[in-house]
Amino acid sequence: MPVADNLTIDDIKDFQPQKVNKKKTVYVRHQGMTKNNSPTIKTKGLRIKELFKLNSDEFKKKEESRVGGRIKKISFINELLIEFSKKNKKIPSKFHYDLKGSKYFEKITTTKEYYVTRTEKEILKKIAHQINLIFHNNLTFIEFGSGSAEKISILLNDQVKFYVPLDISFDFINKSSKQLFKSFPKLKILPTYCDYTKFIRLPKNISKTKVGFFLGSSIGNFYNKKEKEFLKNAKKTLGNNSFLFVGVDLIKETKILEKAYNDPGGFAARFNLNLINRINNELKTKLKIRDFKYISHFNKKINAVEGFLLSMKNQELFINKKKIFIKKGEKIQTEISNKFTLTSFKKLASSSGWKVKKYWFDKKKFYTIFLLYAK
Ligand SMILES: C[S@@+](CC[C@H](N)C(=O)[O-])C[C@H]1O[C@@H](n2cnc3c(N)ncnc32)[C@H](O)[C@@H]1O
Numbered sequence: 001m002p003v004a005d006n007l008t009i010d011d012i013k014d015f016q017p018q019k020v021n022k023k024k025t026v027y028v029r030h031q032g033m034t035k036n037n038s039p040t041i042k043t044k045g046l047r048i049k050e051l052f053k054l055n056s057d058e059f060k061k062k063e064e065s066r067v068g069g070r071i072k073k074i075s076f077i078n079e080l081l082i083e084f085s086k087k088n089k090k091i092p093s094k095f096h097y098d099l100k101g102s103k104y105f106e107k108i109t110t111t112k113e114y115y116v117t118r119t120e121k122e123i124l125k126k127i128a129h130q131i132n133l134i135f136h137n138n139l140t141f142i143e144f145g146s147g148s149a150e151k152i153s154i155l156l157n158d159q160v161k162f163y164v165p166l167d168i169s170f171d172f173i174n175k176s177s178k179q180l181f182k183s184f185p186k187l188k189i190l191p192t193y194c195d196y197t198k199f200i201r202l203p204k205n206i207s208k209t210k211v212g213f214f215l216g217s218s219i220g221n222f223y224n225k226k227e228k229e230f231l232k233n234a235k236k237t238l239g240n241n242s243f244l245f246v247g248v249d250l251i252k253e254t255k256i257l258e259k260a261y262n263d264p265g266g267f268a269a270r271f272n273l274n275l276i277n278r279i280n281n282e283l284k285t286k287l288k289i290r291d292f293k294y295i296s297h298f299n300k301k302i303n304a305v306e307g308f309l310l311s312m313k314n315q316e317l318f319i320n321k322k323k324i325f326i327k328k329g330e331k332i333q334t335e336i337s338n339k340f341t342l343t344s345f346k347k348l349a350s351s352s353g354w355k356v357k358k359y360w361f362d363k364k365k366f367y368t369i370f371l372l373y374a375k
Pocket of ligand 1: 094097
């Protein structure tokens with residue numbers, strides 16, 4: 001089936017997944033990457049056939065040179081300018097995930113100190129035994145920030161007919177779609193390159209019962225209480241009578257939290273310092289990694305792990321011709337990981353229009369996965 005070249009963002013909103021050929025079920029669609037969803041930016045779908053031919057670097061290059069790079073760059077530079085013009089400079093977590101950043105994140109998940117991935121998988125295995133008891137219809141799984149898609153494969157069974165991974169990282173979408181396609185050839189995979197903080201128009205002809213996933217403690221990665229906005233948008237995206245599993249990290253001993261987000265092997269530091277590489281690549285600046293140091297702590301006042309790039313000297317850069325100063329000793333916030341109690345998350349969920357159906361813990365009660373229902 002043809003996927004027309006040079007579709008506009010508006011065309012893509014009407015992309016019809018029912019045309020998907022049985023054997024070649026994966027299409028990469030692009031949505032919501034521009035401010036105001038500008039319809040002037042040209043893009044096009046990519047077939048799984050093409051996807052299989054490319055390695056991750058080629059795929060990224062091809063897509064970025066064609067459309068994504070331009071779109072991403074516009075968004076990164078604009079948001080960076082806004083954030084760097086404020087008194088307390090911050091970089092939102094979504095900008096961590098370029099090729100290198102995604103690789104560093106994968107490394108973090110394998111460290112002894114980062115209990116999040118291990119613990120969440122332990123709970124998902126429990127849920128996998130109950131999934132056929134919870135849901136009785138054909139299902140569509142929709143994963144916000146799907147990453148390696150490793151966790152979702154724990155839950156996939158014959159009841160799941162469609163999987164829609166949503167991610168801002170080409171690399172993760174590319175790699176994980178290929179992997180999953182090999183292990184689950186009957187599953188219709190519809191990866192979408194998008195910014196999940198915005199409303200996302202889902203394919204129309206997917207199984208009616210929609211089950212969303214927001215794992216990896218990503219609900220904690222919003223600045224300024226924006227998690228409520230995310231949950232409200234997710235409800236709009238998934239629709240009434242849908243479900244959403246959310247992985248929620250609980251407040252625990254400071255020592256455990258601080259080690260998880262600043263491991264002795266230095267992967268968390270590299271993951272955060274990689275933002276300097278990203279700035280240099282996209283702005284053609286010459287900032288040096290050695291002129292920054294990654295520091296982090298658990299802020300008990302707000303129950304969040306905060307991470308910063310500490311500037312070791314006075315430095316400056318230009319963003320869209322605007323001169324930005326970074327003073328010696330100034331801290332640029334690059335990490336936020338809000339932690340919850342059962343009560344604080346339940347309150348957040350209900351104030352965002354979701355009803356708590358059930359929740360599960362790991363053995364140590366470090367972490368919980370909530371199942372929410374859209375009222
Ligand atoms: C913390 S990782 C979690 C990955 C995976 N879900 C897990 O549990 O291991 C966050 C993932 O969300 C993606 N991501 C972060 N911000 C995003 C955004 N605003 N829109 C879409 N994807 C985003 C990243 O590329 C990355 O794959």
